[in-house]
Amino acid sequence: MAHRAMVQQAQRRNTQRQQEIVNATDKLVTLTQQLKDDMEKASKDQMSAANIKRAEEIEKLARSVKEKMKGS
Numbered sequence: 001m002a003h004r005a006m007v008q009q010a011q012r013r014n015t016q017r018q019q020e021i022v023n024a025t026d027k028l029v030t031l032t033q034q035l036k037d038d039m040e041k042a043s044k045d046q047m048s049a050a051n052i053k054r055a056e057e058i059e060k061l062a063r064s065v066k067e068k069m070k071g072s
Helices: 002-041 049-070
Strands: none
Touching: 002 049
16 A cells, blocks of 8 residues: 555656646746847847846756756
């Protein structure tokens, strides 16, 4: 019985991790689209602090997704 409970718990953790990956990738898509739109509007010599912050957030989130995927 304990083995069965452990298997179910592992399945729940995997399901939760998968959902977290899906949510994070959705956020990545949104952030990258926003960054792309902002970059298209900005002049070629201009890089706003908000865009730099968004790019850093994208990088951090992408690394998080990568680590979660390794745990799958």
